Structure formats: C-alpha cells, structure tokens
Amino acid sequence: MASDETKILLRESEMPQRWYNINPDLPAPLAPPIHPGTGQPVGPEDLAPIFPMELIKQEVSMEPYIEIPDEIQRIYRLWRPSPLYRAHRLEKALKTPARIYYKNESFSPPGSHKPNTAVAQAYYNKQEGVKRLCTETGAGQWGSALSFGCSLFGIECTVYMVKVSYEQKPYRRVLMETWGSTVHPSPTKLTNAGRTILEKDPNSPGSLGIAISEAVEDAATHDDAKYSLGSVLNHVLLHQTIVGQEVKAQLKLVDEEPDVIVGCVGGGSNFAGVAFPFVKDKLNGKKIDIIACEPEACPTLTRGVYRYDFGDTAMLTPLLKMHTLGHTFVPEPIHAGGLRYHGDAPLVSLLVSQNVIEPRAYHQLPTFEAALNFARTEGSLPAPETAHALRGAIDEALKCKETGEEKCILIAYSGHGFFDLGAYEKYLSGQLEDYEYPKEKIEAALKELPEVAAP
Ligand SMILES: Cc1ncc(COP(=O)(O)O)c(C=O)c1O
Secondary structure, three states: OOOOOOEEEEOHHOOOOOOOOOOOOOOOOOOOOOOOOOOOOOOHHOOOOOOOOOHHHHHHHOOOOOEEOOHHHHHOOOOOOOOEEEEEHHHHHOOOOOOEEEEEEOOOOEEEEEHHHHHHHHHHHOOOOOOOOEEEEEHHHHHHHHHHOOOOOOOOOEEEHHHHHHHHHHHHHHHHHOOEEEEEEEEEOOOOHHHHHHHOOOOOOOHHHHHHHHHHHHHOOOOOOOEEEOOOOOHHHHHHHHHHHHHHHHHHHHHOOOOOEEEEOOOOOHHHHHHHHHHHHHHHOOOOEEHHHHHHHOHHHHOOOEEEOOOOOOOOEEEEEEEEEEOOOOOOOOOOHHOOOOOOOOOHHHHHOOOEEEEEEEOHHHHHHHHHHHHEEEEEEEEOHHHHHHHHHHHHHHHHHHHHOOOEEEEEEEEEOOHHHHHHHHHOOOOOOOOOOOOHHHHHHHHHOOOOOOE
C-alpha cells in the first residue's frame, strides 16, 4: 500500500556504501574499447596517460559491487541521501491514476547528479598524485561539478567549454571560476585539435566532440595532468548507481516497486544511475518498462547506429561500441546542452540493442511544456535536460489515465534549471523552435565512421 508522504527520506547512515557494477549481470558481453592505431582492445597501459589506475580498474571490473571510500562518503553527505518525492500535485493536475515519484538530484552544490562521479574522480586522481584535471563541458553542468570536486581536493581544473555556451551562458563559467577553475572557450589556440578546427573555421561555435579532443590532448601532453569525463564511460555510470540504490531503499519504505522508469540520456550517466539497479531485477524476470528520453535534435539512440566510433572529433579517443550519430556530428542549438553528444554510453547502448531499455526522442517544445507543467505543480524548475524525462513520464501517466492502470512511475530528476532561465525566457516568449536532425546529415556523418573488424 503506497504511503501518502511527499518526501521519502533516508538517514545519512542508510546511504549505500557500495557502487553497483552492472558489468557481470549484462545479458551479453560488452564489446571492448579498441585502439584506433592497432585495431586491438585497449589495455590499461594505453589509458594510463589520461586516467588514474584505480579508475581504469573500475572501467573493466567484473566485481558486482565496489566499496565507496570513506572520504567520498563523507563528501557525499553534503547532499546525500537525496530525497525521493511523490509528485502528488502533478498527479492531480494530470488526473492520472498513476503514482509518480521523482528522485531529486538537484540538491547537490552544483545542482545535478554530476558530482556523484566528479567527487569520486577527483578523489582517485588526488590519491595518485595528479595535480591538474582537464575536462570539457557543454552548457556547464559537468564543468561546474568537476570544479567543485577538484576544489575539495586541492586539484587544479582546466575546463574547455563549448564556445557558444561560454558566450551565451556566462554564469556557469563564473561558478566554475568561483570554485577555482580555469575556463577556456573551445576551440582554443592552445591545442593542436583546437588550432586545426580554427584554421578551417575561425568562427567555429565548438562542440562537445571538439572540447573533448582539446581536454584529452592537454592531459596527454602534460605529465602532472589527467583527463576526466562526466558521462559515457563505465566507471562514470558506476559512480552514479548510488542514486538508484537509494531509490530502491526509499521505495521499499513506502512499499512500492516501479512499473516504469524514465530518465533523460545525454551520455547516459544519470539514467544509468537510477535504472541499472532495477535493470538487474528486470533481467531476473520483473516486468519494468525502462525508458531513455533524448532530443529529436540529437537522436543518438533512436536514429543512430550501434557501431564502433570515436568519442571525440579529432579522433584521439579509443573507439567505443555505442549508438552514434558519427563523431563529425554538429548539434543544433537546442537548450538541453547536456544532451547534445553524438555518442552514448556503451553499457546503455548494449541494453538498448538487447531491448532491455526502450529509447524515445522528444522535440524541444513539448519538452519545455512538460517542464512548465512540472514547475507549476511541483514548484521546482527542471534543467532542460531533465525536462525530457518529465515529458516521457507525463506521457506515460496520461496513458494510465486512458487505460485506468495504477502504475508506479519513477523519474530520474537529474538537475535544476536555475542557470537555464534564458532558455525558459525564450520558450515563454515564443522564440523557441523544434529541430529535427536531417536524415541526410545523419547519413553523411555515418559515412565517416571508422571500419573496425570484430575483435
Ligand atoms: C541536468 C543534466 N541532466 C542530464 C544530463 C545528461 O548527461 P547524462 O546522460 O550523462 O546524465 C546533463 C549533462 O550535462 C545534465 O546537466
């Protein structure tokens, strides 16, 4: 019997002390990352110039759980366990018989789920004597999370911020600088990757793929620096699983189990964090619909191909088997900056290819409509990325209204939208448009995919 509470809270002492590793539970083996030069699977020595060894071990670990070090747990307690909300007022407004819950990750200091991995990555780099971390950021959520993490451990942080966001969204940059980071508009003249792009197009607005190339190059060419990625990789998704494990404990308190789980997907980390502990149940026979929501303007899971591709534009990263729109993909200027990436996590991609996860794509306007619906009932202002999950969840709740089904719907609420008020202003004044990524552009980008023989 579901309880009537609005916030379902755990005590700090009830916070999970281990991350859940889905790798040994997968329904098929994960294809290994491939070295683009040799065509062979990459080994730890290939990754050592850019990642600390402990994270490389986590990347390939087959242990079902990995202990969270005490120091990370202590920092997590600044905002964890995060509350699980029952969306009573949204349910009422929709007149749905469904029960809607949202796991609210917006209470972390930078405002999203990203510090769950940023703090862990800064910790392991500090342990191995790294002095500086290099990273990329789109709209600034990840860059601010890593800046926060680095500031806690006294590590320098260099952020390559996609130029168009650097110019349009100055306040995330100020937040990163407040935490002590150096932020460059990417492409820059500081790296070969940046200079090559600028020679071809001096006015390049930048992209996540270009910014990743710059950050990887910076880390690989400086001995005391390493690279940090905010999504996509196995260890990043692993760190986010604390979220779904908390949800499990919270739903148990109110005697609930999810029938539907909905999250937004950029690189896949917040979605995986909530969904993976439940994917295990689904693989063991429970009936759960697990829905990954992405933008129509960057339809990686719904219209991309499941193939090996580079993670960046300058082709510096290992090849990952994932859903991709091609590493030369240039995104349309939609406001969900964190969802504008050409690839997706190999773990999420595998589960989509096995029909365990169902992908859906949404346009920007219905997404903002869902965000407003949520803000005007529940009060909180979602990030434009998060609004994709809300669109998916509201559609599911409306289906329940038609069928009369009393489903339990769980939403991964990944972050707040306080730095995205410019986007809200545009929506409210009717200036936002929908973008559908043209079929021809997808086909052209896919022609650039590298050929990889199955290892
Ligand atoms: C609030 C928020 N949600 C979702 C995402 C998408 O990333 P991921 O798919 O790794 O969770 C981002 C990325 O920046 C974000 O800032």
